[in-house]
Amino acid sequence: MRAGGTDALPAPEEPDVTGYRPLLFSIAYGMTGSVGDAEDIVQDTFLGLTRARNAGTVINDPKAYLTTAVTRLGIDHLRSARVRRETYVGEWLPEPVVAHAGDPGPAEHAELADSLSMAFLVLLETLSPVERAVLMLREVFGYGYQDVALIIGKSEVNCRQILARARQRIAAGRQARDNVPAPARRAQGEELARRFFEVAGGGDLDALLGMLAPDVVLHGDGGGKAQSLARPAAGASRVGRMLVAGLRRVLALGVVVRTAWINGRPGAVMYDAEGRVAAVVELDVADGVVQAIHSVVNPDKLTHLGPVSDVALLPRK
Structure with missing residues (x-):
């Protein structure tokens, strides 16, 4: 097929990003402690990517784009949820992520949520949304400071300071509840x-x-x-x-x-x-x-x- 005397090249096929869903879910769940909210945030993240592509935005690193988007949506969600948490009746615990033997669906989430025990998520509630995001990305998911800075939108020096404060704020709780050998196999x-x-x-x-x-x-x-x-x-x-x-x-x-x-x-x-x-x-x-x-x-x-x-x-x- 010719257009204007030259061969019309087909638009390059966009890479499949569905494989990032478990990672994005774990980040969103770690930020919110809610399975339903995490799934909504992940869906909004993929919709945002689709809109950006349809608008002609060239996204060279979809994983980085999605990770940044899901983290920032998680921060926004936490800021809006503060009042609800403060008025919660009784002790607040996160929504459980459940994996039965032989059940493939929930296990996909649980594998990446292994570091997100209920005790740890409760400790994260004492942090500000940005502190929580920095701690999650750095200590749970192993992102380097340069990547964390790009995702959060702050300098590396600032992110190091934020992480230090976050560690101090949850240190007492960790000593009381997590200062034990690794969980049983x-x-x-x-x-x-x-x-x-x-x-x-x-x-x-x-x-x-x-x-x-x-x-x-x-x-x-x-x-x-x-x-x-x-x-x-x-x-x-x-x-x-x-x-x-x-x-x-x-x-x-x-x-x-x-x-x-x-x-x-x-x-x-x-x-x-x-x-x-x-x-x-x-x-x-x-x-x-x-x-x-x-x-x-x-x-x-x-x-x-x-x-x-x-x-x-x-x-x-």
Whole structure:
């Protein structure tokens, strides 16, 4: 085919960018702690790329473009979410990322979210949006300072200062909650979770106490909509008794426990007799025992996993 006496060359084919989706999701999830918000941000990021291309913008490095866009959208989202977090009822925990054995979809997210445990995401809540972004990019995803500076839109020197402040702000929390050996390897963690819920559900308090660290902490997020702890509970004896009593109550209602991988940690999803999601529990494991437990029963944070049970919902007044 000729146009103006010369061969008309076809427009160059744009490179496929869908392979970056897991990375973009993990960045957005690390920024927001919300699966739904992260997915929306990723979608907006891809739409922005499409619009830029349609407008004739030449994008030589799509990965850098997308990473920058998703990070900046995450910063904007956090700034708008501050008021909602401040008025949240009870303890705030992130929406769980769940991977069942043999389930390919959630696992794609979970693999890159392995460093985003619930405890770590809670610590990140103490940071400003920009501090959170710099810490995430540098320490979780391993970006160099030059890349971080380009993504954030600040100088390398400024980014180093921001990271230093961020590290200082979460140092105390890390010492209290993360200053332990690396989490148990996956196979060991899954086996521990299976035995943990089996022992707790069977009511064997002595055996359960042997699986809990002396200073274990139980965290719960009901968001004021479901029955949960008003504040964290600490100590093996207290936590053990609460777990045995709580599991006895829900198992009597027909709830079943299915072990799963939660935010890169062993845990379980609980389903009611109709197969609806009732709760998600994550276990922080180190030195062969459970150091912390995070339980999410807020129905708003479980909808991405399927139909939500009414087992734990608070009665209407």
